[in-house]
Amino acid sequence: MTAFGNFADSIAELGRTQIAATVRDRQATVLFSDWSRELEDLLIEDPVALADPSIRAELQSAISGLAQAQGSPAARLLLGEMISALLDAERNVQDGRLVMERLLPEAAVRYAGAHRPAILVINPGSTSTKVAWFVGLYKIRESEVHLAPGDPDGADARNDGILRWMQENQLLLNDLGGIACRGGFIAPVPSGTYRVVSEMLADLENPMIEHASNLSISMAVRLSQLAANPSKILITMTDPVVCDEVDTVERITGTVKLKRNGTGAHYLNHKAVWRILSSVLGQPAEEVNCITAHIGGGSSVAVHEHGQVTAVSNAFSGIPSANRAGRLELPPLLAALDRDEITSKELKSLVFSTGGLLSLAGTNDFRALINFIQQGATEDQQKKIQLILDFFGRQIAANMLQLALSERRIVAAVLTGGLARSEDIASRVRNHLNYFPLIRIPGSFEHEALAAGTLQGLCTPQSMKNYVRERDLLSDRRRAENRLLDTTIFSEVIRYRKHGTPITTLDELLASTCIKVKETFMPTVAIFGADNEEAILAAKKANEQGQYKLANFRLVGDFAAISKIAYDYDLVIDDANYIIDDTDNALVRGVELIQEGKAHIVMKGAYKTEEILRAVFKYLKGSGKLQPGQLISHCVVMDIPRRNKLLIISDAAVNTYPDQAKKVQILENALKVAANLRIPKPRVAVISAIESVNKSIESSVDAADLAALFKDRTDCIVEGPLSFDVAMDPAIAHEKKYKGQVAGNADILIMPDIDAGNVLYKTLTTQSGAVCAGVILLGDMPMILTSRGDSARSKLASMALSINMYLDLVSKGVLEGPPPTV
Structure with missing residues (x-):
């Protein structure tokens, strides 16, 4: 020596x-x-x-x-090479005894040597169950019990296979002192060893993810019940895949709607190699800060600090692996989804089963890929293989470096898992990691770690964690974190926008309206027939704490009925933001409020749309505020997920079968809405079933005539007839060789009649995930129109659209709008 x-x-x-x-x-x-x-x-x-x-x-x-x-x-x-060589040499000495000694504290090692308890390890996979039999520190048997093709899957069927394996190897169920099981996707808990309890089985009735490992606890419990004395068999679960210990800051993503957690990493092996490394360095595990990367069929990275995994790159959205895509670049992905080059179903498959190496090279076997370089690959294939291997090496190193913040004082990095056996991959990772030693511990220590957990539980039962307590404490902690992370900093979105920039989403419309209200004054909305749940909810949403405060409200109608609904929905009638106007005739009183300047904008409540329109029309005509030739019409502004701008549709609610003169006014009103959204030169598509005039299709003739009337306009581009697909999809317009300027890029759709308009409006909102804002233009006065089927977001957007238009018209002197005096 x-x-x-x-x-x-x-x-x-x-x-x-x-x-x-x-x-x-x-x-x-x-x-x-x-x-x-x-x-x-x-x-x-x-x-x-x-x-x-x-x-x-x-x-x-x-x-x-x-x-x-x-x-x-x-x-x-x-140092990395030395530790790697030592652990590789130790691994197979005396049936893995040296590895077990590194995983266990000295007291548990002495206990195992003195009592030599028999422990069965159960680790179910998709089509088989890995099993191992330990006696004390020694792994006596290890195998994989396969399901027979066509046999039904389940705990009992898998247990039958395990019992046959035990019989073939002369292993007796009554000799068992413990069963160590994989755990499965129970509720999230911190790492550690847990005694199996009935609450785990209850939580597995609705698992986080459907996976074969969910069977392991049930299998262990049923096997123990077949023994002569089930109570003497300790059943444990150690470091399940649902462990979650990450710091609060690690949970934040780029959107408040999505939060990360620490689950989805190979915790059992991460924790095992961390304990082994600590033992080799001769230091207490809690004092060894390191990074472990499990690379294989799925790959994950974990940061170990002070005994906990404080940050992870999980197995589904971090490193690409043999059959998982890992982190994907979002802009090209969104573009591919928009072009239907990838469907949501295909994307899910790429994330979980058909991505990574399988997608890049047509195999999920790195050994086959590397061997192919010398066994028939063409020159171009060899070049691509080298690029792919470089890509994986860089991705693994990049994920590890991303988590290696300087304040973490990382002492070493470990490569483990099946892919760590490849010197080719390991060397490519090593080329990018020279800040700390890189140690290679190939394969997995899952069975040793599971058995070690059970041994520790047998030696010192108090070391086992209480599942229900830890589950509930973690759940409470995460809920408290969620409240913190959901804390509103600015109650209204403050987004810098250059003056005159087009509004492209309804969120931008809300923000623009809020700023405009703050800069001018808060208008008052009169709800005609406020004894209506939908109207009360919409009014509450407009002024809800933490949301956009858009208007004051006059709730016109029966006092008792309105008060009851307000009480039921926690709307406080404060005689400032909300005032009830008690009346038997809300139409008459509502018009009076507009006439007296105590309200500025009309909103539909319990009355039918046509009843409100008749009452307001009579007032506008009598007061001279509705000019000759002006038409009352409806516009709906659609925010469609697949478009990068808003779409205006008219008319879908008021004018049933308009003639040419009315369509001119409908278009003019739609242009007013477009101007409010700051669309500089709107592209207008007059919709029909076809793109050319056909006398047997009346709407095509009308569309051509309407387009001709606007031919010389410089403030808009009007084309027709156009079919819906040509107006909305540039690729289809190109395929159909349409030469016009609208060509799949329409800002406004003028529909042939209310049937077509209403069907399109409801189709987009129910089938494409579109959010809409509806407005009725009463000459120059906007009226808020919401539908019972509208989402809360759509109702809020509808109010914002009408208020935004009203304030614009006031600023231009078209409408009078001093702050109301109550």
């Missing part, structure tokens, strides 16, 4: 002196070469030599000395 001793002494001396870094690195490299060669010779001569405590002590001393002396990339590289 001369080289081992020399290495330890020399490294210690190097750490105490200030020898030049290049000399130190060169000496360390030579010494490591001698050390590696002697270790290899030793194991050839005596495969179980590492079981000798004195030899292990020398190795530990050498590693500790190098760990203290590391200060250059070469030294860190040597």
Whole structure:
């Protein structure tokens, strides 16, 4: 053991002196070469030599000395190589006993040696169940029990296979002291070992994710019940995949609507290799801060700080792997979804099962890919394979570096999992990680970690965690965090926009209206027939704390009925924001409020639309505020998920079968809405079934005539007839060789009649996820129109649209609008 001793002494001396870094690195490299060669010779001569405590002590001393002396990339590289070689050598010594000793505290090691309890490990996969039988620290048997093709899956069917395996290997159920099971997708909990309890089974009735591992707890419980004395068998679960310990800041994403958690990483193996590394470094695990990357069929990264995993890159949205796409670039992904090049179903498949290497190379086997370089690949194929391998190496390193913040004081990084066996992949990762030692611990220690958890539970039962308590504490903590993360900072969106920039979403419309209200005054909305639940809810939404405050409201109608609805929906009648106007005739009183200047905007309540229109029309005509030739019409502004701008549709609610003169006015009113949305030169499509005039299709003739009337206008582009697809989809317009300027980019659709308009409006809102804002133009006066089927967001947007238009018209002097006096 001369080289081992020399290495330890020399490294210690190097750490105490200030020898030049290049000399130190060169000496360390030579010494490591001698050390590696002697270790290899030793194991050839005596495969179980590492079981000798004195030899292990020398190795530990050498590693500790190098760990203290590391200060250059070469030294860190040597430390990583040294630990990797040692653990690789230890792995198969005496049926894995040395690994188990590294996973367990000394008291549990002594307990296992004295009592030698038998432990069955159960680890279900999609078509098989991995099993292992431990006696004390020794793994006696390990196998994979497959389901027969066509056999029904379930706990009992899998247990039958395990019992046959036990019988074939002369393993007795009554000998068991414990069963260690994989756990499955129970409720999120912190890491650790848990005694299996009935609440786990209850939580698995509605698991977070459907997965074969969800069967393991039920399998373990049923197997134990077949023993002569079930109560003597301890059933445990250790470090399940649903562990969640991440810091609060790690939960934040780029949108308040989505929050991350710590689940979805290979916790069992992450925690195992962290404990093993701590043991090799000779330090308490809680004092070893490191990064572990499990790379294989699924890949994840975990940061270990002070005994907890404080940050993760999970197995579904981080590193791409053999069959998972990992993190995807959003702009090209959204563009592909818009072009129907990828469907949501295909995207889900790429995330969970058909992405990653399988998508890039047509195989999910890295070994096959690497071997193909020398076995038939063309020159271009070889180049692509090298690019793919570089891509994976960089992605693994980048995910690890992203989590390696300087304040975390990372001492080492570990590559583990099946893909860590590949020297090709490991070297590509190592090329990008020279800030800390990279240690390779290939494969998985899942069975050892599960068995170690059960052994620890048998030795010191108080060390096991209480599932219900930890589950509920974590749930309470996350709820408190959610309240914090959902805290409103600005009750209204404050978004910088250049003056005159087109409004492209209804959220922008809400923000613009809110700012305009603050800069001018808060108008008053009169709800005609406010004894209506939908109207009260919409009015409440407009002024709800933390939301957009858009208007004051006069609730016109029966006092008792309005008060009851307000009480039921927690709307406070404060005689400021909300005032009830008690009356038997809300139409008459509502018009009076408009006439007296006590209200500025009309909103539909319990009355039918046509009843309100008749009453307001009579007032407008009598007061001269409705000019000859002006028409009352309806516009709906649609915010469609697949479009990058708003769409105006008219008329879908008021004019049933308008003639040409009325369509001119409908278009003029739609242009007023477009001007309010700051669309500089709206593209108008007059809709028909076809793109050319056909005398047998009346709407095509009318559309051509209407377009001709606007041919010389410079404030808009009007084309017709156009079919809906040509007006809305540039690709279809191109395919149909349509040469007009609208060509799939319409801002306004003028519909042939109310049937077509209403069907389109309701189709878009119910089938495409569109949000809408509706307004009726009473000459120049906007009226808020909401539908019973509208979402709360649509109702709010409808109010914002009418208020925004009203304030614009006041600023231009078209409407009078001093703040009302009550």
